[in-house]
Amino acid sequence: MSGSNLVERLSQQFGEKITGSNLEAIDPWIEVTPQGIVEVTRYLRDDPDLQLNLLNCITGVDYFIADEKKAKKAGWDPHTEVVYHLSSTKNKHTLVLKVMLPRWKDGVEGELPEVPSIAGVFSTANWHEREVFDLSGVMFTGHPDLRRILCPEDWIGHPLRKDYEMPLEYHGIRGR
Amino acid sequence: MATQLDDPRIIEFDVRTDEMLVNMGPQHPSTHGVLRLVLRTDGEIVSEVEPHIGYLHRCAEKIGENLTPRQWIPYTDRMDYLAGMNMNLGWALAVEKLVDHELSEKAKHLRVILAEMGRIASHLVGMGAYGLDLGTFSPFLYAFREREKILDLFEEACGARLTYSYLTPGGATADLPNGWLQKCEAFLEQFEPIIQEYHALLTTNAIFVKRTASIGVMSPEMAVDFGCTGPVLRGSGVDYDLRRDGEERYTEMYDGYAFEVIVQKDGHYPRDHDYPAVPKEAVLGDCWHRFYVRMLEVVQAIDIVRQAIDRYSTASGDYGVPIKLTQKLPKGEAYLETESPRGQMGFYLISHGDSIPWRVRARSSSFCNLSVTSDLCRGCLIADVPAIVGSLDLVMGEIDR
Numbered sequence: 001m002s003g004s005n006l007v008e009r010l011s012q013q014f015g016e017k018i019t020g021s022n023l024e025a026i027d028p029w030i031e032v033t034p035q036g037i038v039e040v041t042r043y044l045r046d047d048p049d050l051q052l053n054l055l056n057c058i059t060g061v062d063y064f065i066a067d068e069k070k071a072k073k074a075g076w077d078p079h080t081e082v083v084y085h086l087s088s089t090k091n092k093h094t095l096v097l098k099v100m101l102p103r104w105k106d107g108v109e110g111e112l113p114e115v116p117s118i119a120g121v122f123s124t125a126n127w128h129e130r131e132v133f134d135l136s137g138v139m140f141t142g143h144p145d146l147r148r149i150l151c152p153e154d155w156i157g158h159p160l161r162k163d164y165e166m167p168l169e170y171h172g173i174r175g176r
Numbered sequence: 177m178a179t180q181l182d183d184p185r186i187i188e189f190d191v192r193t194d195e196m197l198v199n200m201g202p203q204h205p206s207t208h209g210v211l212r213l214v215l216r217t218d219g220e221i222v223s224e225v226e227p228h229i230g231y232l233h234r235c236a237e238k239i240g241e242n243l244t245p246r247q248w249i250p251y252t253d254r255m256d257y258l259a260g261m262n263m264n265l266g267w268a269l270a271v272e273k274l275v276d277h278e279l280s281e282k283a284k285h286l287r288v289i290l291a292e293m294g295r296i297a298s299h300l301v302g303m304g305a306y307g308l309d310l311g312t313f314s315p316f317l318y319a320f321r322e323r324e325k326i327l328d329l330f331e332e333a334c335g336a337r338l339t340y341s342y343l344t345p346g347g348a349t350a351d352l353p354n355g356w357l358q359k360c361e362a363f364l365e366q367f368e369p370i371i372q373e374y375h376a377l378l379t380t381n382a383i384f385v386k387r388t389a390s391i392g393v394m395s396p397e398m399a400v401d402f403g404c405t406g407p408v409l410r411g412s413g414v415d416y417d418l419r420r421d422g423e424e425r426y427t428e429m430y431d432g433y434a435f436e437v438i439v440q441k442d443g444h445y446p447r448d449h450d451y452p453a454v455p456k457e458a459v460l461g462d463c464w465h466r467f468y469v470r471m472l473e474v475v476q477a478i479d480i481v482r483q484a485i486d487r488y489s490t491a492s493g494d495y496g497v498p499i500k501l502t503q504k505l506p507k508g509e510a511y512l513e514t515e516s517p518r519g520q521m522g523f524y525l526i527s528h529g530d531s532i533p534w535r536v537r538a539r540s541s542s543f544c545n546l547s548v549t550s551d552l553c554r555g556c557l558i559a560d561v562p563a564i565v566g567s568l569d570l571v572m573g574e575i576d577r
Contacts, residue, residue, distance in 0.1 A: 025508060025509065026273060026274065026508050026509065026510045027509065027510060027511050053400050053401075054400055054403060054405075055403055056403065056511075056513060056520065056522055056539055057511070057522055057524065057537065057539035059524055059535075059537045061526060061534075061535045062535075074528070083524070085511055085522070085524070085539070087513075089400055089409075089414055089416040089421075092421040094423075096511070122401060122403070123401045123402045123403075123547070123548075123551075124401070124402055124403030124544055124547065126547065127543065127544070127547040131543075135237070148230075149229065149230060150229065150230040150233045150576060150577075151230060151233065152230070159235060159238055160237060160238060160241075160535075
């Protein structure tokens with residue numbers, strides 16, 4: 001199925017939950033609203049034509065430049081993206097989904113943005129979402145066990161955010 | 177006054193054991209590095225396993241945001257340190273995908289030779305360490321004897337024995353030295369008959385079969401659901417190998433090579449007629465099958481290397497020129513997965529037009545393979561936990577990055 005057909009089909013199925021797509025990119029991607037991600041991934045997994053049954057990866061990407069002058073030139077507003085890479089072991093094709101989130105929930109600094117967890121659709125998502133939460137600071141609502149996974153449990157901050165600063169010390173160990 | 181019991185067996189039914197938390201690791205010898213498993217046990221039965229990871233976290237992704245792609249190659253070596261070549265290859269291909277770099281025929285065959293040799297070396301450790309997990313020491317020594325020779329070959333090609341940094345975006349850092357191909361062929365010649373020794377030591381060993389057959393059975397649906405890849409997925413009977421089914425940029429390396437995906441079909445593995453038959457006790461998807469897939473992949477890799485050597489010696493072009501250290505990357509993002517020995521290793525690269533990527537992500541195969549343990553170990557015996565975890569062939573460097 002070609003990219004534009006797929007986008008059309010998903011738009012028909014989910015209406016406003018599909019908010020955009022970029023089919024010219026190296027890996028074409030489709031943008032989904034946070035509210036729609038669970039439904040869309042479940043549909044993609046179960047649809048007999050698509051059968052995207054393998055979740056390869058979930059990535060959190062932070063878009064933020066502290067320097068105001070540089071930020072104006074960047075061409076995008078600060079935001080956080082969650083990227084889902086899916087593929088099919090049966091039909092041997094791949095698909096990329098993106099969810100755009102604000103950097104902070106309701107613009108309140110320190111409140112993590114929220115997106116529903118897809119751990120109920122793909123078990124892979126369980127650990128991947130924990131990792132994205134840990135490193136990129138995205139809250140996955142409905143996740144069965146959202147804890148830090150790579151950093152220690154009492155670590156402060158989310159290291160892959162662009163405004164992250166290394167702590168001065170951690171349990172007596174010098175940080176910077 | 178001691179109580180007298182009519183029948184001492186009554187005690188066995190009468191005594192209830194408390195639930196106990198048992199820590200395995202982080203320094204347990206059979207946990208493949210710094211993996212900590214917290215087992216909730218009732219007597220000998222494990223009711224829950226919780227892996228704790230992150231002891232080897234080195235912020236590789238964060239570091240990648242501060243280095244150019246070529247500078248980051250040494251960090252990929254240190255992820256899956258048992259298959260550095262395959263990690264270099266994965267990253268090199270992802271970067272090439274972003275900058276849209278085409279390779280010469282010769283460079284592609286060179287990469288196939290090294291990637292498959294890396295696969296042999298890695299599976300040998302996997303096999304040897306699995307023996308260790310199950311309490312037999314000799315296979316480990318046998319495996320390292322042969323791996324040593326592969327490392328010697330790698331050392332001659334690039335100067336390093338573990339962290340190669342040899343395959344780079346654009347090709348390789350140097351061509352293979354004179355006479356290397358002959359040495360490699362001589363090694364394969366000498367190595368191929370030795371595989372029977374491994375089968376005698378482990379595959380057909382009655383104790384080994386008892387410890388692994390029907391233990392940790394994973395259904396194909398479960399394997400796919402948990403994102404398990406590589407031998408773990410194929411050991412469950414899912415016919416999926418990125419060398420055949422992956423992205424074109426990767427599969428074109430293997431174009432024209434004769435090889436079959438190692439997966440059981442109709443009760444038979446490809447080319448299993450030369451090797452021991454599947455024991456009666458084994459069930460598709462158990463530890464034994466995962467192990468056996470690895471063993472057959474070693475044989476297959478030998479075959480691919482031989483074909484690659486033939487092609488390499490007659491191929492046109494050169495071994496490839498590495499991209500410039502500070503080459504500007506085009507705006508965009510690229511994700512590419514390769515079939516590394518432990519499964520699908522993916523690299524994701526986002527660039528905003530600088531020479532340094534905006535975001536780097538490594539999708540680790542062992543990470544997903546490990547996440548299945550807690551479901552796989554539910555209800556098994558404590559002694560089976562190392563057998564199950566070992567059969568996943570984990571490398572902590574890759575899980576923690």
